[in-house]
Amino acid sequence: MLNGANTVFLIVSSILVFCMTPGLAFFYGGLVSRKNVVNTMLSVFIICGVAVLLFCFVGYELCFNGNIGGIIGQVKHLFLSGVDIGSIVNKDAGINLGTYLIFEMMFALITPALFVGAIVGRMRFNFLLVFIICWTFVIYYPLVHMVWSPSGLMFKAGVLDFAGGTVVHINAGITALILSICLGPRLKRETEHYDLPWVLLGTAILWIGWYGFNAGSALAADKIALQAFITTTVATGSAMMAWMLIEMKVDGKPTLVGVCTGALCGLVGITPGAGYVTVVGAFFIGIICTCTSFAFITHIKPKMKFDDPLDAFGCHGVSGIAGSVLTGVFATKAANSGIAENGLFYGGGVHLFLIQIMGTVVTIIFTTVLSFILIAILRRFIPMRVTEEEEIVGLDAGEHGEAVDSSAGSHEIERYRSEFQGQLAHLMGDNGPRYR
Numbered sequence: 087m088l089n090g091a092n093t094v095f096l097i098v099s100s101i102l103v104f105c106m107t108p109g110l111a112f113f114y115g116g117l118v119s120r121k122n123v124v125n126t127m128l129s130v131f132i133i134c135g136v137a138v139l140l141f142c143f144v145g146y147e148l149c150f151n152g153n154i155g156g157i158i159g160q161v162k163h164l165f166l167s168g169v170d171i172g173s174i175v176n177k178d179a180g181i182n183l184g185t186y187l188i189f190e191m192m193f194a195l196i197t198p199a200l201f202v203g204a205i206v207g208r209m210r211f212n213f214l215l216v217f218i219i220c221w222t223f224v225i226y227y228p229l230v231h232m233v234w235s236p237s238g239l240m241f242k243a244g245v246l247d248f249a250g251g252t253v254v255h256i257n258a259g260i261t262a263l264i265l266s267i268c269l270g271p272r273l274k275r276e277t278e279h280y281d282l283p284w285v286l287l288g289t290a291i292l293w294i295g296w297y298g299f300n301a302g303s304a305l306a307a308d309k310i311a312l313q314a315f316i317t318t319t320v321a322t323g324s325a326m327m328a329w330m331l332i333e334m335k336v337d338g339k340p341t342l343v344g345v346c347t348g349a350l351c352g353l354v355g356i357t358p359g360a361g362y363v364t365v366v367g368a369f370f371i372g373i374i375c376t377c378t379s380f381a382f383i384t385h386i387k388p389k390m391k392f393d394d395p396l397d398a399f400g401c402h403g404v405s406g407i408a409g410s411v412l413t414g415v416f417a418t419k420a421a422n423s424g425i426a427e428n429g430l431f432y433g434g435g436v437h438l439f440l441i442q443i444m445g446t447v448v449t450i451i452f453t454t455v456l457s458f459i460l461i462a463i464l465r466r467f468i469p470m471r472v473t474e475e476e477e478i479v480g481l482d483a484g485e486h487g488e489a490v491d492s493s494a495g496s497h498e499i500e501r502y503r504s505e506f507q508g509q510l511a512h513l514m515g516d517n518g519p520r521y522r
Contacts, residue, residue: 087174096302146190149235208471249361256450292350318368382400418432
């Protein structure tokens with residue numbers, strides 16, 4: 087029987103999750119340089135259209151309908167033709183198929199948008215679109231099935247992922263890392279941020295949307311949803327404060343970008359365990375995830391040879407990995423009686439901890455291997471990187487013919503072209519552009 091309260095709760099949660107994608111567009115758009123704002127925001131927002139069509143076409147079926155080897159579902163309908171969206175899919179919560187489908191669809195929007203932060207300023211827009219489509223079929227849908235479908239391999243193995251630690255954040259974070267490695271570094275690593283108030287606005291929208299992301303994953307307006315709401319808030323608060331205190335200790339002053347980054351790390355880190363941990367567990371998860379991401383971004387990343395401009399891997403990948411593993415430490419039946427055992431912190435032994443490590447490692451390997459294969463195949467047919475001239479002028483002009491200040495768009499283009507003409511000639515030399 088349909089539960090009206092839970093249905094409304096899930097619809098509202100779906101709207102909140104949808105808002106995360108334009109929120110991310112503001113967050114990323116505020117962080118990039120002025121000449122790449124349009125390209126960055128469009129690259130994020132266009133996924134709303136792409137992911138909706140793919141999920142209705144066959145995505146829901148591949149995620150949740152039937153089962154092939156515990157890895158992927160079966161396609162029996164196209165564009166939901168013949169599907170009874172009013173049928174009940176969760177009898178305990180009284181949720182029908184249409185409501186559940188809409189909620190899961192929103193996760194398909196935000197996940198690929200996350201790795202856009204790793205490729206800003208140098209990837210061709212058409213390559214990104216084709217990659218997102220292929221990545222969704224080859225990597226995202228199988229992971230959803232394996233982790234969240236009752237017939238999935240990792241679900242049966244006991245891997246806990248309340249709202250997307252493996253499916254969303256580790257997946258997108260690892261993809262960001264692979265894309266940044268394959269693209270190569272930027273010609274010029276700019277530290278300019280277009281609009282810091284946009285960064286704060288984007289962070290606030292993401293935080294609000296995350297309540298739909300985490301609390302909504304309970305699928306009902308019940309105690310678990312309330313637990314997820316509270317743990318999400320506490321983990322984000324502790325992560326934000328931890329990042330600020332570290333910055334003050336290391337650099338002598340706090341920054342807005344740092345505080346927003348810390349908040350994001352807390353949101354990412356608590357996602358897999360939001361409905362499984364107590365407030366105490368959320369407090370420690372937020373702090374540990376922030377410390378882990380801060381250490382990676384400030385000490386490890388500079389020694390590595392990949393260029394992830396907005397730290398998509400440093401935030402989503404690193405904090406996602408830490409949060410997934412820490413779920414095996416802080417999960418407890420006191421927070422959710424539905425789990426099979428307690429984590430390490432509550433005397434549950436190492437079994438759940440090892441299962442969480444296994445699920446994390448499998449996700450990393452699965453995403454890494456298939457991302458490399460996808461990129462290797464696609465770049466044989468579509469140039470992956472823009473030309474050096476387009477990169478220097480900026481992708482707003484080179485890829486879209488637009489600028490954040492349309493009244494001065496042509497003047498901006500000429501200014502950048504003139505300013506970097508000598509740099510362009512030096513980089514191209516006698517051998518022509520390096521990237522094609």
